[in-house]
Amino acid sequence: MTRFLRCGREAVLAEVDDLDAALALYASLRAARLPGVVDLVPAARTVLIRLDPAVTSLAAVRRAAAALRPGDADRAAGGTVEIPVLYDGPDLAEVADHLGISVDEVVARHTGARWTVAFSGFAPGFGYLTGDDPTLDVPRRTSPRTRIPAGSVGLAGRFSGVYPNDSPGGWQLIGSTTERMWDLSRPEPALLVPGVRVSFVVRR
Amino acid sequence: MRMTVLRTGPLTVIKDAGRPGHAHQGVAPSGAVDRGAYERANALVGNAPGAAVLECTLGGLRVSFDEPAVVALTGTDAVLTVDGVAAGEVVTVPAGAVVAVTMPRRGLRSYLAVRGGIDVPPVLGSRSTDQLAGVGPARPAPGDILPVGPPRPVGPPPPVGPPPAPPARVATGPLEVDLGPRDDWFTAEAIATFLGAEYTVSPAGDSIGLRLDGPALTRARSAELPSEGVVRGSVQVPPDGLPIVFQADHPVTGGYPVIAVLTPESADRAAQLRPGATIRFTRAPD
Numbered sequence: 001m002t003r004f005l006r007c008g009r010e011a012v013l014a015e016v017d018d019l020d021a022a023l024a025l026y027a028s029l030r031a032a033r034l035p036g037v038v039d040l041v042p043a044a045r046t047v048l049i050r051l052d053p054a055v056t057s058l059a060a061v062r063r064a065a066a067a068l069r070p071g072d073a074d075r076a077a078g079g080t081v082e083i084p085v086l087y088d089g090p091d092l093a094e095v096a097d098h099l100g101i102s103v104d105e106v107v108a109r110h111t112g113a114r115w116t117v118a119f120s121g122f123a124p125g126f127g128y129l130t131g132d133d134p135t136l137d138v139p140r141r142t143s144p145r146t147r148i149p150a151g152s153v154g155l156a157g158r159f160s161g162v163y164p165n166d167s168p169g170g171w172q173l174i175g176s177t178t179e180r181m182w183d184l185s186r187p188e189p190a191l192l193v194p195g196v197r198v199s200f201v202v203r204r
Numbered sequence: 205m206r207m208t209v210l211r212t213g214p215l216t217v218i219k220d221a222g223r224p225g226h227a228h229q230g231v232a233p234s235g236a237v238d239r240g241a242y243e244r245a246n247a248l249v250g251n252a253p254g255a256a257v258l259e260c261t262l263g264g265l266r267v268s269f270d271e272p273a274v275v276a277l278t279g280t281d282a283v284l285t286v287d288g289v290a291a292g293e294v295v296t297v298p299a300g301a302v303v304a305v306t307m308p309r310r311g312l313r314s315y316l317a318v319r320g321g322i323d324v325p326p327v328l329g330s331r332s333t334d335q336l337a338g339v340g341p342a343r344p345a346p347g348d349i350l351p352v353g354p355p356r357p358v359g360p361p362p363p364v365g366p367p368p369a370p371p372a373r374v375a376t377g378p379l380e381v382d383l384g385p386r387d388d389w390f391t392a393e394a395i396a397t398f399l400g401a402e403y404t405v406s407p408a409g410d411s412i413g414l415r416l417d418g419p420a421l422t423r424a425r426s427a428e429l430p431s432e433g434v435v436r437g438s439v440q441v442p443p444d445g446l447p448i449v450f451q452a453d454h455p456v457t458g459g460y461p462v463i464a465v466l467t468p469e470s471a472d473r474a475a476q477l478r479p480g481a482t483i484r485f486t487r488a489p490d
Contacts, residue, residue: 005385008465011435013385026228038224039233041433043457048433050224050233120230121431121457124337127230165338184327184339190229 024070078195084203089173125164125182127192144170213264223330234334238475241279245317248276255321256331263307274319280311323353380488386461407479420445437466
């Protein structure tokens with residue numbers, strides 16, 4: 001059941017029960033291309049719908065969004081991306097300790113899980129990936145690093161992610177990739193956009 | 205035509221109508237912080253909506269052109285001068301003349317438009333510099349030469365209405381909000397405080413957000429809110445209870461509850477608030 005929350009005069013916040021429902025709603029909104037909708041912001045439990053009040057109204061967008069049936073769009077339409085990772089992160093041993101497993105097992109679980117980009121945020125090109133392995137669950141670092149190199153692969157809670165640019169951050173770093181997460185020379189600069197499925201493979 | 209940047213003052217950036225449609229990639233719309241003043245500057249010189257202008261914080265901007273140019277200044281009571289002589293809101297300047305924006309006494313962000321618009325290459329469909337995401341044209345620096353586009357091939361500029369109310373009123377008139385999306389995360393007393401108390405604009409503000417000092421707002425729920433999309437004008441309340449008003453370069457998502465959202469007109473007025481200004485919030489009529 002989608003709840004519509006007021007978000008000023010130019011947006012509606014659609015709230016659903018969980019991440020899966022949010023992804024499904026985002027996919028059907030994206031496929032529906034409602035007139036006057038200028039931006040969609042998927043998140044953990046919501047999709048923010050920004051609109052142009054010169055073209056449409058809050059009421060019209062709420063009605064149209066409520067009429068969408070989940071499954072109207074193919075969630076897998078986002079495609080699949082394979083990211084080669086060198087598992088050499090500074091927090092790899094600590095993550096293994098925290099989970100009570102070996103470093104090799106951390107790598108096996110990270111590469112064995114099926115990941116999906118749930119939403120973007122933090123920085124352009126940063127995708128929050130959710131996986132199907134509930135055991136990969138680690139707290140953020142108690143003290144964030146002031147500089148994390150671009151391409152660092154991290155874990156936080158049940159999310160994984162790849163830093164698109166050098167930036168500060170508090171995720172546990174388990175590896176690195178040379179794949180570019182954000183490249184303005186591409187038509188869509190972000191490699192990881194919501195709905196894309198991701199698999200990590202060991203780069204040797 | 206080309207514009208030469210002679211001085212930039214404390215902060216001058218290139219802005220336009222913004223960069224919608226990229227939030228799913230983690231890029232916010234950005235665009236001019238005071239949209240109304242930006243649109244008016246373009247209208248005054250006869251530009252199509254969406255043309256790029258210079259957004260100048262606290263004056264000090266000086267430029268010149270290699271051909272006669274039509275320029276306009278809006279947003280504050282800063283004065284547009286041509287070779288040191290005060291000009292009107294819109295003026296034709298000769299080639300080589302020094303066009304300057306004085307320090308405003310009221311308001312914060314002035315918009316300098318030139319007929320033809322600033323024609324730097326767009327990034328993701330926009331010429332706005334998003335200072336948070338680091339997307340868009342570089343900040344102009346003294347000595348930079350910026351291309352100016354061809355004028356729109358139409359007749360005289362369309363008439364524009366009278367200038368908006370002077371920004372001085374911003375300091376005393378309440379900013380209008382619609383409650384939500386997360387007003388139910390706050391106690392009834394917090395909502396009453398939010399809609400009644402006086403807040404002071406803190407010095408730690410920029411085009412990303414305005415921080416406010418005043419009575420803290422108490423939450424009715426202690427749970428952590430999963431991050432969700434925010435808009436320009438969202439009033440977010442972090443754990444210290446002091447509201448932050450998001451401006452054009454806001455992050456795509458926020459992790460604290462948004463108690464209310466400013467109307468677009470009030471978001472424009474907030475763009476002109478200086479540190480130390482006192483404000484109140486009131487509910488906007490439906």
